[in-house]
Amino acid sequence: MIPPEMPFSLIDKITELLPGQEVTAEKTLRGDEQYLKDHFPNFPCMPGVLMLEAMFQASCWLLRQTDEFKRPIVMLKEARNVKYGNFVAPGQTLVVNVQVKGQPDDNLWKVKGQGTVNGKPAVSGILLLEQFRLEEKLHTPAAMDHVCRRNYLHEFDRINQSAAVETA
Amino acid sequence: MRWYWIDRFTEFVSGSHAVAVKNISLVEEQMENYVPGHPLMPGSLNIEGFAQTGGLLVGEHGGFTKRVVLAKVSKAVFHRYARPGDVLRYTCKLEEFNDNGANVNCVSHIVGPEPGETLHLEAELMFGHVPPQPGMPDEMFESQDFLAMIRIMGMYDVLVDADGNPKPPPQHLLDAERDRLAEYVR
Amino acid sequence: MTTREEVYEKVQAALVDALGVDDDEVTPDATLVGDLVAESIDFLDIVFRLEKSFDINIDRAEMFPEDILTNAEYVQDGKVTPAGIEELKKRMPFADLTKFEEDPVVQNFGNLLTVSDMCRYVESKVGVAG
Numbered sequence: 001m002i003p004p005e006m007p008f009s010l011i012d013k014i015t016e017l018l019p020g021q022e023v024t025a026e027k028t029l030r031g032d033e034q035y036l037k038d039h040f041p042n043f044p045c046m047p048g049v050l051m052l053e054a055m056f057q058a059s060c061w062l063l064r065q066t067d068e069f070k071r072p073i074v075m076l077k078e079a080r081n082v083k084y085g086n087f088v089a090p091g092q093t094l095v096v097n098v099q100v101k102g103q104p105d106d107n108l109w110k111v112k113g114q115g116t117v118n119g120k121p122a123v124s125g126i127l128l129l130e131q132f133r134l135e136e137k138l139h140t141p142a143a144m145d146h147v148c149r150r151n152y153l154h155e156f157d158r159i160n161q162s163a164a165v166e167t168a
Numbered sequence: 169m170r171w172y173w174i175d176r177f178t179e180f181v182s183g184s185h186a187v188a189v190k191n192i193s194l195v196e197e198q199m200e201n202y203v204p205g206h207p208l209m210p211g212s213l214n215i216e217g218f219a220q221t222g223g224l225l226v227g228e229h230g231g232f233t234k235r236v237v238l239a240k241v242s243k244a245v246f247h248r249y250a251r252p253g254d255v256l257r258y259t260c261k262l263e264e265f266n267d268n269g270a271n272v273n274c275v276s277h278i279v280g281p282e283p284g285e286t287l288h289l290e291a292e293l294m295f296g297h298v299p300p301q302p303g304m305p306d307e308m309f310e311s312q313d314f315l316a317m318i319r320i321m322g323m324y325d326v327l328v329d330a331d332g333n334p335k336p337p338p339q340h341l342l343d344a345e346r347d348r349l350a351e352y353v354r
Numbered sequence: 355m356t357t358r359e360e361v362y363e364k365v366q367a368a369l370v371d372a373l374g375v376d377d378d379e380v381t382p383d384a385t386l387v388g389d390l391v392a393e394s395i396d397f398l399d400i401v402f403r404l405e406k407s408f409d410i411n412i413d414r415a416e417m418f419p420e421d422i423l424t425n426a427e428y429v430q431d432g433k434v435t436p437a438g439i440e441e442l443k444k445r446m447p448f449a450d451l452t453k454f455e456e457d458p459v460v461q462n463f464g465n466l467l468t469v470s471d472m473c474r475y476v477e478s479k480v481g482v483a484g
Binding site for chain 1: 170171197198200201204205206212213215239240241243244246249291304305310
């Protein structure tokens, strides 16, 4: 059975990933995305919250790879000081870089991210992420975590173009 | 996916606050494979709901004559994660407003399907008034389409001024709507 | 009447909320742009929070005189002219411009404004005891 794709993916490819430390990834705005019809009819550009989502999803892959997909679910718990700069127009690529700033708790990570378009700042912000298994937090059967793991691993294989890191 | 992240306004007091409802549905595109086996609403799309409710609150206070864009999310704190079937009520209060922009305080409660209300998300958003600049059109929307959109969202079913009197759309939007209608009737 | 301490606490809270920094990073001598990494977009947020906190009206140009710093009359070769310095002094009596006067490079101005300057500005607007 081929796992379904993730329509709400804001990551086209991961170019660099250092477990526990940082990740760099890209999202290109193709121009045929349906939401551009509404955002905005006379001036299509990537919605600010999707730039935030791109930083968030890059962080998700970093955290999943860091703990070897043991806790497959990552959700946005807090966002701080998310600022917007230059627009991302159709055809342009948002490059996001996120760095781990700390781990306030076993299940909580603090990261700092920025996104650039043609080298110019598009978005920056601080995110607090919660990482967990469905079983422990939402009381679903343990099997659902396996399904998540398998689907996420499939998606990660599809987008990961970072060099393998030698673990000590 | 279209880019409407609120379904309908239920309350709107010009220059003060706006309340909108968002129903989260299993059929929404972002649910597929985002959290396999237990769909959850991406937090960024809740923040967009605030941006739309708050942005229209700011825009309406300026008579829809200025371009309003989301400039900053100062803070967003999720107390829980929303899921399909949840009915969210977004309440946005206009805190500050001037020629440069506005600050809006936002809170989301889960008000259905179970009775009662539960705190879901709190956020502070800052909007900027974008002056005319090269490379950007004067209007992000065609006026008559913009008015149609906010009518669909129920703004003019509930919009009142500070005294509680129903408030109509601004003249320039009504003119565009009338002109468009004239084309159809010809 | 508001005390100096109350002003400092409220200014500190406004900067923590607007800039996403920690309490202990907001010291009296910390510069807004250099130490606290405030950007143009943050200036508006800071103004809004101070207005709300102290129930005052703030003209952003009083704290962030971008109009003087980008005016060809007051800036030459990237440095603020003596006439420009006079304008800045008039606009911002609460700020200590002596260091800037020694080397008035426009780029460096952003690094001038400290948390203390901001407190003094608010004090002048609010009226402070002690």
